[in-house]
Amino acid sequence: MRENFYMGGVCGMGMAPLAAFLKEDGREVFGFDDTPNSGIKASLEKLGIGVSDKIESGRFFDLMVISSALARRKNEILKLYPDAKIIRRGECWAKLCENRRLTAVVGSHGKSTVSAMIAHASLKLNLDCGFLIGAVPNDFPMHRYCPEGEIVVSEIDESDGTIENFHPEVLVALNADLDHTDTYADYARLEDMFARLFARTKRKILYPARDKTLERIAGKYAARSRAVETPQDFMGANAAMALAALEETFGKKFCPSVFESYKGLLRRQEILCDGAEIFAMADYAHHPTEIKSFIEWFLGRHPENPLIFFQPHRYTRTRRFAKDFAEILSEFSERATVALLPVYPASETYDANGSSRAIFDLCREGSIMLVKPEDFGNIIDAFKTKNAGAKINMAIVGAGDFYFEAKNYFLKQNEKASKNSRF
Numbered sequence: 001m002r003e004n005f006y007m008g009g010v011c012g013m014g015m016a017p018l019a020a021f022l023k024e025d026g027r028e029v030f031g032f033d034d035t036p037n038s039g040i041k042a043s044l045e046k047l048g049i050g051v052s053d054k055i056e057s058g059r060f061f062d063l064m065v066i067s068s069a070l071a072r073r074k075n076e077i078l079k080l081y082p083d084a085k086i087i088r089r090g091e092c093w094a095k096l097c098e099n100r101r102l103t104a105v106v107g108s109h110g111k112s113t114v115s116a117m118i119a120h121a122s123l124k125l126n127l128d129c130g131f132l133i134g135a136v137p138n139d140f141p142m143h144r145y146c147p148e149g150e151i152v153v154s155e156i157d158e159s160d161g162t163i164e165n166f167h168p169e170v171l172v173a174l175n176a177d178l179d180h181t182d183t184y185a186d187y188a189r190l191e192d193m194f195a196r197l198f199a200r201t202k203r204k205i206l207y208p209a210r211d212k213t214l215e216r217i218a219g220k221y222a223a224r225s226r227a228v229e230t231p232q233d234f235m236g237a238n239a240a241m242a243l244a245a246l247e248e249t250f251g252k253k254f255c256p257s258v259f260e261s262y263k264g265l266l267r268r269q270e271i272l273c274d275g276a277e278i279f280a281m282a283d284y285a286h287h288p289t290e291i292k293s294f295i296e297w298f299l300g301r302h303p304e305n306p307l308i309f310f311q312p313h314r315y316t317r318t319r320r321f322a323k324d325f326a327e328i329l330s331e332f333s334e335r336a337t338v339a340l341l342p343v344y345p346a347s348e349t350y351d352a353n354g355s356s357r358a359i360f361d362l363c364r365e366g367s368i369m370l371v372k373p374e375d376f377g378n379i380i381d382a383f384k385t386k387n388a389g390a391k392i393n394m395a396i397v398g399a400g401d402f403y404f405e406a407k408n409y410f411l412k413q414n415e416k417a418s419k420n421s422r423f
Contacts, residue, residue, distance in 0.1 A: 002026060002027055002028050003028065003062045003063065004027070004028040004029075004030075004061040004062050004063075005019075005022055005027050005028065005029045005030075005061060005063050005064075005065055005092075006030060006031065006032075006059055006061035006063070006064045006065070007019045007031030007032075007049075007064075007066075008031065008032060008033075008055065008065065008066035008067060008070040008073075008077070009031075009032075009033055009067035009069055009070045010031025010032060010033050010044065010049070010051055011031075011033040011035075011036040011037045011040045011041050011044070012033070012069070013135055013136070013142075014067060014089050014157070015065070015089055016043070016044060016142065017132050017133065017134075017141075017142040017143035018065070018089060018092060018093055019044060019049055020044065020142075020143050020145075021130075021132060021143050021145055022092075022096070023047050023048065023049055024047075024145035029049045030049060030050040030052075030059070030061075031044070031049065031051055031052075032051065032052045032053065032054055032055045032056065033051060033052075034053060036051060036053060055076075055077065055080060057080050062085070063085055063086075063087060063092070064077065064081070064084050064087070065087055065088070065089055065092045066088060066089070067088075067089050068088065068089070068159060068160045069346065069347050071088065071160070072347055074086060088162050090157060090161075090163065090165065090166075091165055093132070093154070093162075094165035094166045095165075097154070097166060097167075099148040099149065100130070100146065100148055100149065100150060100151070100152045101150065101151045101152065102152055102153075102167070102168045103151065103153045103154075103168065103169065103170040103171075103172065103245060103249045104154060104155070104166055104168035104170070104171050104172065105118075105153070105154070105155045105172045105174065105245070106155070106156055106158065106163065106171065106172065106173050106174065107174030107175040107176070108158075108174075108176070108177040108178075108289070109174070109175065109177070109285070109287050109289065109290040110174045110175065110234070110237075110290070111134070111155035111156075111157070111174065112133055112134050112135035112155055112265055112268065112284075113135075113238050113264075113265060114155075114174060114241050114242045114245065115131065115134075115153055115154060116133050116137050116262075116264075116265055117239065117242035117259055117262055118131070118245055118246050118249070119131040119137070119140065119144065119153060120137070120140065120262045120263075121246050121254065121258045121259065121262075122144075122153070123140055123144075124258060124261065125258065128146075128150065128151070129146060129150065129152060129249070130146025130150060130151070130152040130153070131143060131152060131153040131154060132152065132153075132155075133154075133155065134155050135265040135266060135284075136266040136267075137263070137264075137265055138263040138264050139263045151249060151250075153245075153249070156168075158190075163193065163197060164193070164196065164197075167200045167201075167202065168200070169201075169202045169203050169204075170201070170204050170245065170248050171197065171198065171201040171204070172241055172244070172245040173197075173198075173207040173211075173214050173218075174238075175208070175211060175214070175289070176190060176211060176217075177289050178190050178320075187213075191213065191217060194213075194214065198218060198220070198225070199221070201221075201224070204224055204225070204226065204248050205218055205221055205224060205225035206226055206228055206244050206245060206248060207225065207226075207227060208227070208230045208240075208241065209227035209229050209230065210230065215227060226248075228240055228244040233297065234290070234293040234294070234297060235269075235297065239256065242259065243256055243258075243259070246258075267282055267283065267399075267403060268284055269281060269283055269294075270282045270283070272406060272410045273394075273413070273414070275413075275414075276391065277384065277389070278380070278391065278392045278394060278410075279302060279391065279394065280395075280396065280406070280410060281298065281396070282395075282396040282406065282407070283298075283395065283396070283397055284398070285397050285398070286313040286398055287317075288321050288324035288328060291310070291325070291328055292328050294397065295328070295336075295395065295397065298395045299335055299336060302393035303393075304390070304391065304393060305383075305387050305390050305391060305392050305393055306335065306336035306337070306392075306393045306394070306395070307336065307337045307339070307379075307380075307383055307392055307393070308332065308336050308337070308394070308397060309341060309371075309394070309395070309396050309398075309402065309406070310325075310338065310339070310397045310398055311342070311344055311397070311398035311399075311400040311401075311402040311403075312325065312340075312344070312356060312398060313343070313346065313398055313400050314343070314345065314346050314348055314354075315343055315345060315348045315349075315350065315351035315354030316348060316351075316354060318343050318354040318355065318356070318358065318359065319351060319358070320354075322353075322354070322358045322362055323362055325359045325362075326359050326362035329359070329363055329368050330363045330364040330367045330368070333363075333364070333367035333368050334367075337383065338367070338369065339368065339369045340360055340369065340370050340371065341356065341371060341372070341373060341398070341400070341402050342372065342373070343356050343400070344398070344400025344401055344402070346400075356370060357370065373402055376405065376406065380392070
């Protein structure tokens with residue numbers, strides 16, 4: 001008898017590929033999502049996965065799987081289904097990986113990119129494996145099914161603690177930066193998590209040679225760990241880690257050029273506009289380390305008339321890193337115009353100490369602007385005027401919802417330009 005899965009937040013970046021994988025694994029899958037992405041919803045429905053826009057009563061299911069965002073609504077769900085067995089997304093994925101040969105990609109940032117680069121190479125080289133990616137690749141699906149006993153490549157997430165359920169065959173540890181402090185409150189707890197994960201890894205642990213924290217933890221497992229030499233540039237470092245993971249997973253050497261045709265992910269160095277007046281790129285960076293790395297990389301390539309918009313993600317993270325954000329934004333304000341947007345709460349309740357104002361108040365006086373999303377067009381127009389029509393190089397940084405507003409703005413501008421060009 002097939003198991004029935006009811007998936008909450010089914011159109012989310014992590015939930016959608018999991019739902020598809022479950023369906024292809026022979027399970028009956030249906031789900032709900034309050035704010036479904038229309039493209040993802042259509043893709044799921046093509047697979048035979050029904051999607052409603054709210055939780056429905058009277059459904060029969062064996063397991064309900066919920067995203068981290070829905071965990072706060074667990075009591076609401078239990079009112080409708082008091083006897084429901086509810087598990088988190090990571091717990092469900094760990095269960096599926098138990099009897100598969102998991103190459104797991106972990107770290108506070110870079111997981112989606114590195115796992116997607118490995119997936120891209122596996123498709124290009126016709127390597128037999130499955131994968132699950134927590135972001136949208138530009139030229140291939142978010143998942144590829146594989147049966148039990150086969151290799152599967154996936155990022156695994158430490159944000160909600162479900163990482164404790166995974167037992168990888170190969171572990172690709174990218175960094176050990178403190179991020180999700182509501183789960184791992186300090187560096188000691190984060191390092192303990194990595195130590196437990198390293199102990200559970202069956203065959204090989206890969207980590208960047210210049211990460212001293214990971215090097216120290218891996219020292220206890222010297223026989224099955226390897227330091228990978230990586231360049232300072234974060235794009236080069238991602239490629240080096242992806243190549244090492246590919247070779248360790250499949251037991252053979254590969255040419256680095258396999259990644260040259262990799263076309264990236266949405267929201268990871270995604271070009272939103274490349275016109276005569278504006279070049280705009282969006283990046284999902286939301287931790288201080290990756291924000292600094294991305295902006296440095298961006299300004300190195302687009303130094304003329306740079307305009308940077310940053311939207312912090314979650315009040316808890318902003319409260320913890322307000323000083324770091326302020327230092328980074330103040331530093332880059334010497335080379336760019338910097339605009340700070342309101343925090344994207346991601347279902348968290350308002351916290352003044354974790355607000356954008358808290359960052360702004362710590363910045364060097366006069367160094368950055370505190371702005372609202374609705375000011376976006378006016379800021380661009382004023383910047384154009386100030387720079388006498390010179391091309392603007394713009395970066396949209398952060399993991400919040402402003403990305404969608406910015407993307408929609410440029411789509412409308414492109415449509416307007418297209419109409420004008422006909423006359």
